Amino acid sequence: MHYNGITFQIDFDFIEHVLLIGTSAGHTKTIALRPRSVADFYQETMSALGELEIYVPIWTTPVEVQDRTPFEEDDKHASYNPEYVQRLWRILSQASRVFTDFRSLFIGKVSPVHFFWGAFDLAVTRFSGRTAPPHPGAAHILRQTLETLREEKAMQADTARLAKVCCAPRQLATLAGSPEPVSI
Numbered sequence: 001m002h003y004n005g006i007t008f009q010i011d012f013d014f015i016e017h018v019l020l021i022g023t024s025a026g027h028t029k030t031i032a033l034r035p036r037s038v039a040d041f042y043q044e045t046m047s048a049l050g051e052l053e054i055y056v057p058i059w060t061t062p063v064e065v066q067d068r069t070p071f072e073e074d075d076k077h078a079s080y081n082p083e084y085v086q087r088l089w090r091i092l093s094q095a096s097r098v099f100t101d102f103r104s105l106f107i108g109k110v111s112p113v114h115f116f117w118g119a120f121d122l123a124v125t126r127f128s129g130r131t132a133p134p135h136p137g138a139a140h141i142l143r144q145t146l147e148t149l150r151e152e153k154a155m156q157a158d159t160a161r162l163a164k165v166c167c168a169p170r171q172l173a174t175l176a177g178s179p180e181p182v183s184i
Helices: 038-049 081-103 140-150 155-162
Strands: 006-013 018-023 028-032 115-116 122-125
Touching: 006 155, 028 122, 081 115
Parallel strands: none
Antiparallel strands: 006 018, 018 028, 115 122
């Protein structure tokens, strides 16, 4: 990812059980993966990013799960079992390898293997290149969804809370080639 002229990367190392943050300037931060609250881990991660002068906004409210406690408030979840984390990582890595081999046989456009946390679903998407037929109610559905989002109190509270979280970024992180944000 790029931020303020710096390229940075965050990696989970499930062999050494650390979170590694590295920058193109050669600076690194390491955070131990150990039993502790989500709030503590989030705070240490954001502090490490701040020490590297990286101030990125992160949507801290979990989605696709029942308990939507924001990261900075979550003192309830505090377990970390290195053996089982490594087992899961190895299983997902092997499944990703199989999916990657499978998608390599497809001639059209394919997505990278991706993981959906809420459903605990590993997926790879293949695109035929054909244009999808227009959905007859798409415009109505979009208008209805936008209206619902504008009115939803939880969404408004999340947006307001996100604006206050951490260190009020001086500049938003952008991905190279990504479209500029638009207001809805």
